[in-house]
Amino acid sequence: MGTNIVGGLVDLGRWDMDPSRRTVLGAGLFSVALTIPGWPDVVGRAEAVQSGRTRRIGESEVDTVTAMTERISELDDQFGGRHARPMAAAFMVNTVAAYLRADAPESVRKSMLSAASDLCYLTGYMAVDEGQHGLAQRYYLKALELSGAAEDYLTYCTTLRGMSVQAVDLGHGTKSLELANAAAAASPQAGPRMRAFLTGQQAHAAAQTGDRRMALRYIREAETAMDRAESREKAFGSYDPAALNYHISQVRYELGDTGGAVAAMQQSDKVRDSFYRRTRVRMRGLLAERQLSAGHLEAGCATFDLALDDYPQVQSARADDRIRSVLTLLRPHLNNRTAKAVYERARAVTQHRPVAPA
Incomplete structure (x- = not known):
């Protein structure tokens, strides 16, 4: 497969990976991968391709990339992209790039390019969730390149x-x-x-x-x-x-x-x-923000309280932004008992998060 495509993919994934976390990433990725049927055999085949012992891939390797992308997407939906994206980058660099370099029948080659483009798109989407917009655009452009090559x-x-x-x-x-x-x-x-x-x-x-x-x-x-x-x-x-x-x-x-x-x-x-827990937190935060902006204090507080139920389990910069915005809107209303109660709850929930108010 195209050397430029693969090289660009590896460079992008390495850019996104924090070397100090590679041991942690490996463990996290393995725990996710255990949910894929037949994973021990998949690991062996992946390692063989990476080491050069296997120079040809088939549909089973395509299935591996597709399944891993689905699992990482599920983690993103439930918990946000802050932890899931590094897993995707590590898998891209350590496994997908080797698959793209291997020989394959034309139908398998196109299927692998397509599977890789899906993973790139997902990783770009998770970068957006973290506010890493330049990085997200690089992933998106790579996804366009891969999907175009795959038709x-x-x-x-x-x-x-x-x-x-x-x-x-x-x-x-x-x-x-x-x-x-x-x-x-x-x-x-x-x-x-x-x-x-x-x-x-x-x-x-x-x-x-x-x-x-x-x-x-x-x-x-x-x-x-x-x-x-x-x-x-x-x-x-x-x-x-x-x-x-x-x-x-x-x-x-x-x-x-x-x-x-x-x-x-x-x-x-x-x-x-x-x-879709991450989306639920973001959208409830946005709803609360609009209710408060429209003067619906009690309704906005109730919605914000619901958002806080899920927020501790979500690692997402966009969710952080929504929580921060609602906190700002609540501050002028702290003489209201309901507003003060939900505000104080938010302070406790965000105590060790980047959105904690001063």
């Missing part, structure tokens, strides 16, 4: 959309819309759930640019596509009614409808799967 339009579109999400969250609406449109254009035959996944992001980006007409058009398209998707088997579960309601909330907020934004975010929280 994997799904990961290519997903990565472009991820870059759009990063841009809109940083307030770069025009660039976000360009990326969201590029993602949609690269996926002309997308199924209904993928269409909702793409048009929901287009709606958010368009709303941030102030294009009310296009934002409302895109969000209607996303709602229609989601209705069709929900009537079928849930084959593409990364975009669900909770995610759609989040986009509805963001569109309403950008267009000046704070009450509608709060209502949509409440619906998003109501239908969100409890598995």
Whole structure:
């Protein structure tokens, strides 16, 4: 496989790895990998490829990368990217790069490139979660390169959309819309759930640019596509009614409808799967922030209290930011008994975290 692709992947992964933690990373990665069926055999095959004893790979190695990516993604969803991303970087450098260098039939070569692009995209997403935006962009660009070489339009579109999400969250609406449109254009035959996944992001980006007409058009398209998707088997579960309601909330907020934004975010929280703990903390923090900004003190305190239930188990800079923002909004209201109680609880919960108030 391409030397430049592999070399760039290794350099990127090593850049992301902290040498002082490599022993810890190895142990953590192994504990995750134990959940993959047949792992002892997989370890042996991986070590053989790394040492040069095996120069050819097959579908089982592709399955290994896919399974590890899924496990790391699950850790990210539950606990945040602060611990999961170094595992991904270590696996990329120590195992995936060797697989990409090995000989393989053409079908296996493309499948391995695709699996590697998925891992790069996930690692970039986790870098965004830590506020490492430059690093995230490097991972995203590598994911685009790998998915292009694999002719994997799904990961290519997903990565472009991820870059759009990063841009809109940083307030770069025009660039976000360009990326969201590029993602949609690269996926002309997308199924209904993928269409909702793409048009929901287009709606958010368009709303941030102030294009009310296009934002409302895109969000209607996303709602229609989601209705069709929900009537079928849930084959593409990364975009669900909770995610759609989040986009509805963001569109309403950008267009000046704070009450509608709060209502949509409440619906998003109501239908969100409890598995997605990191997202639940972030979104409840955002909901509390908007409730407090709108003058709904009691409701905002109640939502913030729920966010604090899960927060100690999550390691995420974006979650930290949400907690910090709500604490700032609560400070002027400490003469209120409810506000003071939840504020003091937050102080205790964040005592050893970077968001602890002075």
